[in-house]
Amino acid sequence: MSDPLxxxxxxxxxxNPILTASGTFGYGLEFTxxxxxxxxxxLCTKGLSLKPHAGNAPPRICETPAGMLNAIGLxxxxxxxxxxxxxxxxxxxxxxxxxxxxxxxxxxxxxxxxALEGADGIAAVELNISCPNVRQGGMLFGNSPPLxxxxxxxxxxxxxxxxxxxxxxxxxxLVESARxxxxxxxxxxxxxxxxxxxxxxxxxxxxxxxxxxxxxxGPAIRPLAxxxxxxxxxxxxxxxxxxxxxxxxxxxxxxxxxxxxxAIQVGTANFKDPGVSGRLVKELTDYCAARKxxxxxxxxxxxxxGGRVGGAxxxxx
Amino acid sequence: xxADHRATLTRRQIFSPGLFxxxxxxxxxxxxxxPGQFAMLEVPERAQPYLRRAYSVADADAxxxxxxxxxxxxxxxxxxxxxxxxxxxxxxxxxxxxxxxVADLPRGARVAIVAGGIGAAPFPALLRGIAKxxxxxxxxxxxxxxKELSIRARFDGLVPGETVLASDDxxxxxxxxxxxxxxxxxxxxTRYARLxxxxxxxxxxxxxxxxxxxxxxxxxxxxxxxxxxxxxCLGCVIPGTEKPFIVSCSEGPILSPEKIQW
Ligand SMILES: Cc1cc2nc3c(=O)[nH]c(=O)nc-3n(C[C@H](O)[C@H](O)[C@H](O)COP(=O)(O)OP(=O)(O)OC[C@H]3O[C@@H](n4cnc5c(N)ncnc54)[C@H](O)[C@@H]3O)c2cc1C
Ligand SMILES: Cc1cc2nc3c(=O)[nH]c(=O)nc-3n(C[C@H](O)[C@H](O)[C@H](O)COP(=O)(O)O)c2cc1C
Ligand code: FES
Numbered sequence: 001m002s003d004p005l006x007x008x009x010x011x012x013x014x015x016n017p018i019l020t021a022s023g024t025f026g027y028g029l030e031f032t033x034x035x036x037x038x039x040x041x042x043l044c045t046k047g048l049s050l051k052p053h054a055g056n057a058p059p060r061i062c063e064t065p066a067g068m069l070n071a072i073g074l075x076x077x078x079x080x081x082x083x084x085x086x087x088x089x090x091x092x093x094x095x096x097x098x099x100x101x102x103x104x105x106x107x108x109x110x111x112x113x114x115a116l117e118g119a120d121g122i123a124a125v126e127l128n129i130s131c132p133n134v135r136q137g138g139m140l141f142g143n144s145p146p147l148x149x150x151x152x153x154x155x156x157x158x159x160x161x162x163x164x165x166x167x168x169x170x171x172x173x174l175v176e177s178a179r180x181x182x183x184x185x186x187x188x189x190x191x192x193x194x195x196x197x198x199x200x201x202x203x204x205x206x207x208x209x210x211x212x213x214x215x216x217x218g219p220a221i222r223p224l225a226x227x228x229x230x231x232x233x234x235x236x237x238x239x240x241x242x243x244x245x246x247x248x249x250x251x252x253x254x255x256x257x258x259x260x261x262x263a264i265q266v267g268t269a270n271f272k273d274p275g276v277s278g279r280l281v282k283e284l285t286d287y288c289a290a291r292k293x294x295x296x297x298x299x300x301x302x303x304x305x306g307g308r309v310g311g312a313x314x315x316x317x
Numbered sequence: 318x319x320a321d322h323r324a325t326l327t328r329r330q331i332f333s334p335g336l337f338x339x340x341x342x343x344x345x346x347x348x349x350x351x352p353g354q355f356a357m358l359e360v361p362e363r364a365q366p367y368l369r370r371a372y373s374v375a376d377a378d379a380x381x382x383x384x385x386x387x388x389x390x391x392x393x394x395x396x397x398x399x400x401x402x403x404x405x406x407x408x409x410x411x412x413x414x415x416x417x418x419v420a421d422l423p424r425g426a427r428v429a430i431v432a433g434g435i436g437a438a439p440f441p442a443l444l445r446g447i448a449k450x451x452x453x454x455x456x457x458x459x460x461x462x463x464k465e466l467s468i469r470a471r472f473d474g475l476v477p478g479e480t481v482l483a484s485d486d487x488x489x490x491x492x493x494x495x496x497x498x499x500x501x502x503x504x505x506x507t508r509y510a511r512l513x514x515x516x517x518x519x520x521x522x523x524x525x526x527x528x529x530x531x532x533x534x535x536x537x538x539x540x541x542x543x544x545x546x547x548x549x550c551l552g553c554v555i556p557g558t559e560k561p562f563i564v565s566c567s568e569g570p571i572l573s574p575e576k577i578q579w
Contacts, residue, residue: 054561058553059542061542066364066365072552272359
């Protein structure tokens with residue numbers, strides 16, 4: 001039998017389905033005391049732009065029930081410094097690197113993706129069209145299917161690498177966004193990014209985050225994210241999905257696989273438990289061994305076998 | 318190397334309501350930590366607080382395998398710590414951040430330590446290090462009132478020099494801000510080789526105006542809301558002079574005031 005943890009998402013094959021989410025895993029190198037980077041399925045870098053980007057003024061984060069709000073504002077070292085300073089070290093660790101990229105304008109995305117083309121050791125590109133914490137670009141692309149379609153088509157033409165498009169849960173119609181990204185050439189869809197939220201300090205009546213609003217993440221969003229993965233898997237059968245949102249335990253991983261994700265990304269949980277991704281790989285290995293099953297067999301189980309799932313997602317019987 | 322340690326609560330000492338010290342059995346961290354470094358503490362509650370909280374290591378005893386933190390009750394995390402029964406276990410991620418520098422000072426040098434309220438937390442270990450290195454230190458401790466200064470009990474016998482207390486209401490020690498007490502000493506001609514400080518941002522801002530003109534080399538132990546404590550979230554930035562933002566958990570928490578944009 002082939003490796004029970006290995007998964008194939010279109011053109012991308014991974015040793016296992018446990019990845020770490022962009023912006024919650026630094027450039028990976030911050031975690032080498034806690035995780036063997038070669039042992040996880042892959043890591044998504046902090047969102048990279050063409051030029052180094054300073055990000056938003058503090059305060060940038062605040063805790064909320066079972067999660068947090070953030071408006072980091074995509075602070076990053078820029079694609080050039082990433083390729084020359086971070087990537088060689090990641091390669092030396094044996095990491096499977098997914099470059100997460102963003103831009104203000106369509107052409108910015110294309111330029112960053114082109115700048116990565118020459119670099120060795122990048123397994124895939126993930127387009128962030130869903131960041132709620134910048135004034136331009138980001139989520140604006142993800143919230144409009146025509147803009148999504150145009151952007152993804154341009155980037156598709158600029159790279160031969162596996163292309164992941166990261167969807168916004170704030171889009172008016174997630175399934176339409178997913179369809180637009182897929183039809184324009186996305187190999188894989190990752191979902192979800194953070195939900196736009198807000199917290200106000202009652203003492204001052206001012207937002208707790210200087211940007212005003214922030215992106216909500218952590219276990220608080222998990223049921224929303226599971227529902228979205230389920231919906232997209234149902235509407236677009238056969239499109240490989242990476243599930244993201246509040247994953248911290250093995251049971252959460254199994255939940256997303258059942259909903260239709262072939263791989264998952266661990267986000268905010270990395271902050272409170274930096275070893276969590278490595279631990280999940282071990283626990284999933286043990287789980288599959290004990291049940292003599294494979295991860296591939298666990299994908300999409302919620303859609304099979306006549307169970308009724310009602311509501312907006314529709315019923316199957 | 319940073320690691321996620323399991324630690325058992327062995328001792329709690331209360332200075333006044335809401336101001337206390339907790340000591341944990343945590344031999345590996347006790348051996349590794351340097352004065353000024355911090356740890357990210359997780360209390361065993363799943364939803365709230367969700368993120369860990371940063372606490373300066375107040376003191377560590379490598380022989381006994383213990384680490385101590387000085388805590389002021391503020392909100393959810395600190396209330397949980399205050400109520401936690403002895404022998405409870407927590408998780409401690411550390412050691413995090415950089416440390417105070419002492420080793421480069423010549424024997425006999427005199428330094429100043431300035432603490433505002435719970436800002437006294439990182440100084441027991443530093444004071445022991447200073448005494449061991451043969452330096453002398455004046456310890457300036459400020460607080461709003463006598464209750465906030467109750468933490469001074471933790472420093473009995475630790476200060477190789479003068480202890481100067483200051484309270485906003487004048488109930489204990491000199492009346493006014495601790496920064497004013499320091500400025501009076503400097504004005505009278507006292508000279509220090511280095512100053513170490515920890516306290517709330519307004520204290521730092523006032524202190525920067527004192528140490529700048531006096532050309533007194535300083536190390537400020539800064540505080541920012543932290544998501545992770547090890548450079549992964551970029552949530553803890555402080556505006557800088559040499560670059561837009563300093564990542565305070567990994568480039569600090571100890572920073573020289575000229576690098577900070579006040
Ligand atoms: C490097 C570093 C070292 C630290 N060392 C210590 C230490 O040694 N001892 C210690 O007691 N604390 C220390 N802190 C602060 C600590 O990390 C927590 O922020 C603090 O204990 C509050 O946590 P909480 O869960 O009780 O309150 P929360 O529930 O997080 O906060 C409740 C409310 O109080 C506000 N708040 C948070 N912190 C403060 C504050 N300091 N003053 C006023 N309002 C605040 C919050 O914005 C929130 O609105 C340190 C912080 C950093 C970054
Ligand atoms: C502090 C922080 C920074 C983030 N930065 C990025 C980013 O740069 N690019 C991106 O695509 N997503 C970013 N995200 C979103 C996460 O990758 C993830 O989609 C989201 O947090 C939901 O997963 P979680 O609930 O497991 O955290 C960020 C999230 C957080 C909390
Ligand atoms: S607290 Fe996360 S980067 Fe500093």
